[in-house]
Amino acid sequence: MAAGLVFKLLGTWWGWANLVSLVFFLSCLYPLFRVVEKFHGDRTAWWSLIFFLSQALIFLYAGEAGTDGFVSVLPSGSGLHASGFWKIR
Numbered sequence: 001m002a003a004g005l006v007f008k009l010l011g012t013w014w015g016w017a018n019l020v021s022l023v024f025f026l027s028c029l030y031p032l033f034r035v036v037e038k039f040h041g042d043r044t045a046w047w048s049l050i051f052f053l054s055q056a057l058i059f060l061y062a063g064e065a066g067t068d069g070f071v072s073v074l075p076s077g078s079g080l081h082a083s084g085f086w087k088i089r
Helices: 002-010 015-026 029-040 042-053 056-062 068-082
Strands: none
Touching: 002 015, 015 056, 029 042
């Protein structure tokens, strides 16, 4: 749906779907950082992001304009929710 909107706005280049998929994937970086920071500290959180982003397979799945990259985002968001960051006060 998001890729279709980008197609309508910017043209029918097939690479737009890959870029939209990468943007959805990059939304997992902040929740991943926050969960690791809560349990292990700031320095470990930065190292976890570095090691996570150094995996080439992550970008392969995220950039193929499929659901694989988005599915890799969901565990980090659910981990953030389960750890109590999104509690309503």
